[in-house]
Amino acid sequence: MNKVTTWWRDFRDLLSPRYCAICGKHLNPCEEKLCTSCLLQLPYLSIQDYLDNDVSRVFWGKLPVEQCSSFIRYGADDEIHRLVHQLKYRHRPDLGRWLGRQMALKLQREGFFEGIECIIPVPLHWRRRLKRGYNQSEQLALGVSQITGLPVLTGYVRRVRNNKTQTHMSHSERIENVKDLFWVRRPIPHLHVLLIDDVITTGATMLSFAESIVASKPDVRISILSLAKT
Template sequence: MKLLNTLSQLVKDVENILFPRSCAVCGRRLNSAEDFICSNCYLDLPFTQIRGQEGNVVERLFWEQIRIERASSFLWYKGGAKSIRPVLSLKYNDRPQYGIYFGKIMANDLKDTGFFDGIGSIIPVPLAKKKKRKRGYNQSEYLAKGLSMITGIPVRDDVVRRIIANPTQTRLNAEQRKKNVENIFKLVNGKAIEGKHVLLLDDVITTGATILSCAKELDKVENLRISILSLMLAGKHADVIGDAKPRNVEWVNVYE
């Protein structure tokens, strides 16, 4: 086994020389032990440190709107910061592998918190068919694949569909976002999750309007429990449990 590990590392070292890879954040050349993001940039990522704590800021976005079990976000979205480059590349620059990478590290961050306890399916927020054809994939599905690789929880992309390709949410205020996503999802296979606990997953939450619209459609299923997770959280939100001053995170330049 030790010999195999040594040979495997040697192959990685040779590949890194012949086909050098660069950090998705700073562009620096990666070493053979680094994946997608260099160690320095990874340590500088704006982690929320929420880790599914009860009553956290993500949960509070949905209070008095829909009952959820748990909610969390992994990173803060800061408009213009280098830290959002890999997420933009995931969405716009044909880098679905970044989704798997972030899905895995999100899962590892939460796996010892009990966040995934009882969850039977991961449901990525769907894209409209036109957007998915243009992009070639749904970035949230790749985040879900990464989560599934670590947790073993299966991904279900056959439960709910996005039936309306609504205009972009960029630069809309909270009320406009809410109206923009009304009735854009349709439940198509509720029987598959009846009586289950599901995790609804998206790449970025700002006001929560899109994921709330999807959750309300799923909530038509009998005895369903819903938890929510996103890679990034954008907007001005209190970043600790209880009363706190809003963290200075940009509302503008947030994509949908």
């Protein structure tokens, strides 16, 4: 880092101090969105096999998928819940882009993006997007794009309605809950698409999203990436 950059960072931090998105500690000029301690303690998923892992297995027997991965484990630990809460509810689109870049830096070294032609983030319903001010999955996708150069397609698929939380639903209720959630309104001009979401739990929303794309373009190849996986 040159002297001007260092001076600028110190000056910026003096004017508007920045805090860790997880523990709230004051960040030093070398730290970005998380303090070093929180960054090192994230429960990273070390997925090596992109065809056979916790994410791809969610879709086996339901949808043919290619490369699948997820960055961190969404477990019981409060740290991850705080991070996702900041991303979704505390107006932190900057955190989404930064997390997208961190995911992409790791995955690009491992060849994850080979053959993928574009990124499509899971869209929010327009009412939720208006309330939140941004789509967190789109911010993740933009961060990935900053590293990989892959185009991010927005406005091609619309979320027709909001699905309810699925925690206490039976299997058949879950299927009904995500039925016809998405509508492909413009032909997708690429053959291998990477679908991005913030958290994959049951995979039902992502499956519904992918199925709507496959229905509109039967020869499309689907890869899947999420920030976190339960």
